[in-house]
Amino acid sequence: VRELLEALQAVSERPLVLREIPLRDGETVTGHVDLVSERAFKWNPGKPSELIELPDSIKDRQFEARTELLESLADFDDKLMEDLLEDVVPATGDVYGHLAKTLQEDQIVPVFFGSAEHDNGVRRLLKALRHEAPEPSQTAERLGLDAAASDPTARVFKTFHAGHTGKLSMARVWAGEIADGMTLNGSRLSGLHRLLGQKQDKLAKAGAGEVVALGRMDDVATGDTVSASGKAQSEGWPEPLKPLFSLAIHAENRADEVKLSGALSKIVEEDSSLSVESSQDTGEFLLWGQGEMHLLIAIDRLRNRNNLTVKSQRPQVPYKETIRKPVSQHARHKKQSGGHGQFGDVHVDIKPLPRGSGFQFAQTISGGVVPRQYFSSIEGGIKDYLVRGPLGFPVVDISVTLTDGQFHAVDSSDMAFKAAAQLAMREGMPKCNPVLLEPIFQVDIALPNEFTSKIQRLVSGRRGQIVGFDAKPGWKGWDEVSVRLPQSEMHDLIVELRSMTLGVGTFQWKLDNLQDLTGRDADKVVADRAEALAQ
Numbered sequence: 090v091r092e093l094l095e096a097l098q099a100v101s102e103r104p105l106v107l108r109e110i111p112l113r114d115g116e117t118v119t120g121h122v123d124l125v126s127e128r129a130f131k132w133n134p135g136k137p138s139e140l141i142e143l144p145d146s147i148k149d150r151q152f153e154a155r156t157e158l159l160e161s162l163a164d165f166d167d168k169l170m171e172d173l174l175e176d177v178v179p180a181t182g183d184v185y186g187h188l189a190k191t192l193q194e195d196q197i198v199p200v201f202f203g204s205a206e207h208d209n210g211v212r213r214l215l216k217a218l219r220h221e222a223p224e225p226s227q228t229a230e231r232l233g234l235d236a237a238a239s240d241p242t243a244r245v246f247k248t249f250h251a252g253h254t255g256k257l258s259m260a261r262v263w264a265g266e267i268a269d270g271m272t273l274n275g276s277r278l279s280g281l282h283r284l285l286g287q288k289q290d291k292l293a294k295a296g297a298g299e300v301v302a303l304g305r306m307d308d309v310a311t312g313d314t315v316s317a318s319g320k321a322q323s324e325g326w327p328e329p330l331k332p333l334f335s336l337a338i339h340a341e342n343r344a345d346e347v348k349l350s351g352a353l354s355k356i357v358e359e360d361s362s363l364s365v366e367s368s369q370d371t372g373e374f375l376l377w378g379q380g381e382m383h384l385l386i387a388i389d390r391l392r393n394r395n396n397l398t399v400k401s402q403r404p405q406v407p408y409k410e411t412i413r414k415p416v417s418q419h420a421r422h423k424k425q426s427g428g429h430g431q432f433g434d435v436h437v438d439i440k441p442l443p444r445g446s447g448f449q450f451a452q453t454i455s456g457g458v459v460p461r462q463y464f465s466s467i468e469g470g471i472k473d474y475l476v477r478g479p480l481g482f483p484v485v486d487i488s489v490t491l492t493d494g495q496f497h498a499v500d501s502s503d504m505a506f507k508a509a510a511q512l513a514m515r516e517g518m519p520k521c522n523p524v525l526l527e528p529i530f531q532v533d534i535a536l537p538n539e540f541t542s543k544i545q546r547l548v549s550g551r552r553g554q555i556v557g558f559d560a561k562p563g564w565k566g567w568d569e570v571s572v573r574l575p576q577s578e579m580h581d582l583i584v585e586l587r588s589m590t591l592g593v594g595t596f597q598w599k600l601d602n603l604q605d606l607t608g609r610d611a612d613k614v615v616a617d618r619a620e621a622l623a624q
Contacts, residue, residue: 090202100537100593102565106161106188106197108217109210110154112147121202121210122147124155125184134207162187165196189221225298229263232323234314236297241265242316243273243301244323245309250355252394254280254289258303260315263323267301268294273315280304311361329361331597332377333583336384337405339374341398352395356387363387370407370483380583406577408614409526409603410480412487415440418517421495422509432500433509435459435467436493439517442486444603448475452491459494459506466503467491470510479519481618485526485603489514525611526603528576534586535561536594538568543589551578573601 090111098105112120112129120131120138129147130138143151159179163170166187172179179187191197199217203210229236232244247259260267267273269281269292282289282302295301309315312326340349353376357363363383366375378384384401391397416439424431442449450468452459459467471489478484496506532553534544541558548555553574561567574582579598586594606614 094200096591099539100566100591101198103196103198104161104164105200106158107154107200108158108188109201109213110147110150111202112144121213122151123213124151124158125188126181127151127155130213132204132207132209134209136208137212138209159184161197162191165191165194185220192221193223193227225261225263229297232263232325234263234321234323236264238264240316240318240321241267241271241273242314242321243267243303244314245303245306245311247359248309248311249359250394254282255305256307257282257284258306258309258311259284260301260303262295262297262299262301264297264321265317266294266296267303271317273303273306273317274309274313274319276306276308278303278306310358329364330379332362332364332379333596333598334380334384334581335366335375335377335404336388336401337371337373337403338376338388338399338401341400345397348395349391349397349399352391352397356390360387368404368407371405373404375404376401380587381581403580406614407528408482408606408618409485409528410478410482410523411444411485411526412439412441412518412521412523414522416517416520417492418513418520420509420513420516422505422512423500424505430497430500431502431505431508432495432497433463433502433505433507434495435491435506435509435513437471437510437513437517438490438492439514439521440488440490441521442488444486446486446488448472448485449488450490451488454491454493459491459496460501463496463501463503463506464491466507467510470507471514473507474511474514474518477622479523480525480615481622482525484518484523487521525606525614527606527614529601529604530574530576530579530598531601532572532574532579532582532596532598534570534572534594534596535564535567536570536586536590538566540590540594541568541570544570544572547582547585547589548572548574551575551582553578575604575606576600 109121109123111118122129129141129143131141132138163173201214226236242264243260243262245258245260250256271278281292284302314321314323340346353365364377388399391399419436421434475484553572556571558570561569
């Protein structure tokens with residue numbers, strides 16, 4: 090516990106104040122000593138802890154830890170500091186008062202420990218919250234709400250979907266009294282419950298400070314403030330966390346794809362740090378979250394709740410390709426099969442464009458050698474080809490100009506000229522020195538400055554480049570390192586970064602540019618693509 094506290098203190102701006110120390114039987118934690126009341130408790134799984142005599146073996150450690158607690162509190166109270174300097178032992182009630190005051194003024198972070206699985210230490214935590222955390226009226230005022238207002242008001246802080254009751258919106262009542270059947274934000278409340286695990290106790294009403302579940306509020310989202318008037322507004326709800334890790338997913342049974350889409354929308358509503366995306370570049374359905382375990386838990390939830398077996402894999406990288414040199418190409422599509430045939434003849438100039446220019450089509454036809462009515466079909470045929478170039482990827486940053494051609498008064502058609510344009514591209518593009526393009530991301534990594542020196546190894550091992558670093562604004566003892574990384578090296582970046590930084594490092598990212606990829610890495614990507622397309 091001591092080592093963990095020291096590690097966490099290194100990344101916390103506020104003092105972490107240990108409220109209890111463990112009692113041990115060998116390597117097993119069997120209870121705790123409350124540093125304020127100086128009483129020892131033996132844990133009983135599933136039952137309240139048992140008050141026991143303070144063991145002699147722990148008294149020295151208890152005295153040391155209690156002294157550290159009092160010294161932390163004295164940093165915020167001159168009278169307590171004077172008492173400690175004069176060896177005056179403060180009364181237990183006064184210590185509780187100091188703890189409540191410093192917590193409510195956001196000056197310290199109290200630290201408890203326990204085991205939720207065995208219900209050990211949980212009651213102690215709940216008691217501290219009840220007696221020391223700010224009163225509902227204080228928090229309502231901080232959020233910009235009038236706790237004394239007659240307008241019943243609550244804020245939804247969690248949403249989940251239960252199989253037998255449907256959507257439940259967990260909310261804390263801040264003002265007035267919420268009653269079953271009441272209309273909140275224009276929606277009728279259908280069921281008011283107090284929850285304890287899976288157990289639901291139906292309520293007729295709930296007052297300020299109570300945490301309740303609002304039934305079937307389909308139009309209400311996590312973070313919303315609801316009231317009888319529909320006019321109450323509150324402050325301070327955080328933006329959803331930006332996703333850091335993704336997996337490509339699909340239902341094992343293709344018939345379950347529609348069911349999967351509905352189940353995912355519910356999971357995302359429950360956890361706003363999850364998101365889903367249909368990738369236009371690769372055609373994959375992506376599930377985004379905060380890390381590998383986060384997504385695996387979500388996939389496991391899909392199986393347990395919805396009986397959906399979901400397959401997941403590493404997402405494809407949306408490589409592109411372009412060309413390095415211009416080429417002029419002639420192509421003719423001619424086909425006779427009785428009756429009207431097919432005839433289209435085109436001359437095109439294919440040229441590279443600066444990065445980011447996209448695709449441009451032009452024509453310099455003169456003399457009507459190709460009627461204007463066929464220009465759009467020729468452009469359409471070119472675009473159809475560009476979906477998959479000679480390397481197997483979408484083609485970008487090229488211009489194609491129609492310079493000449495021929496037509497037949499009877500056999501020419503939109504379809505014939507479209508086929509001729511595709512043939513010209515298919516024959517001309519391999520001559521243009523095609524090159525693979527890989528997406529490069531700008532990544533801003535935030536981490537405690539004691540770990541900044543390790544970033545070079547992380548970045549260089551992923552073919553990246555550091556472009557600068559500075560102190561992170563508003564974060565004491567933190568740095569922000571700007572790097573450029575290939576998207577192919579981004580997949581498990583958050584896993585390694587957290588391992589390197591005691592779990593606290595994070596990053597933000599955005600697409601920076603497309604960059605040429607050559608050599609052995611490019612050859613492998615092209616070979617893998619060819620193999621995938623052949624299946």
